[in-house]
Amino acid sequence: KAGVTQTPRYLIKTRGQQVTLSCSPISGHRSVSWYQQTPGQGLQFLFEYFSETQRNKGNFPGRFSGRQFSNSRSEMNVSTLELGDSALYLCASSLSHGPNTGELFFGEGSRLTVL
């Protein structure tokens, strides 16, 4: 069974630009969560999608948005990039959501550098 696939793996942008990251969950997984990982803040929860609906959102500004498609694939978008947005963006899928979310399966991540 294929794992969680994230694209692109690496990208470089300049301040003010916008970026879209993609995540394909494990087949059959309907929940997709996004996390931002930086050396200073660790793993910070961005948002979670289940059945094309955003179920939870972390404490990030509105420049961070996402969506989920009917095939469970998810995208996240960051607009008006700032230097502080440089991070590893991790996508994780799970079979279900809610109190029994269970194990998270992470992708390799998309490493974003903002210059």
Add this chain to the structure above:
Amino acid sequence: GQQVMQIPQYQHVQEGEDFTTYCNSSTTLSNIQWYKQRPGGHPVFLIQLVKSGEVKKQKRLTFQFGEAKKNSSLHITATQTTDVGTYFCAGPWGGSYIPTFGRGTSLIVHP
């Protein structure tokens, strides 16, 4: 900010020594998970603990969930260079079911 304290932040050990990392919460947790992230890699699920006082073992790794379900620990016996990485605990803190991650403990094993 982080809602769980994980200590220590870093731990250097000589190969063969033991290692322990601790996770502490001010609130009772319904469950706690542990993940390992190798340098340059992504977090990989190790285990989930659910019951009060639960102890689970995976070869040289021993996981414990406190009686009050507010703390947890991961103990590695006789570390090996393959144990190098950052160990994270994650739990549904603050009334949410979303796994919130601790800052992690980076284990460095010197041969």
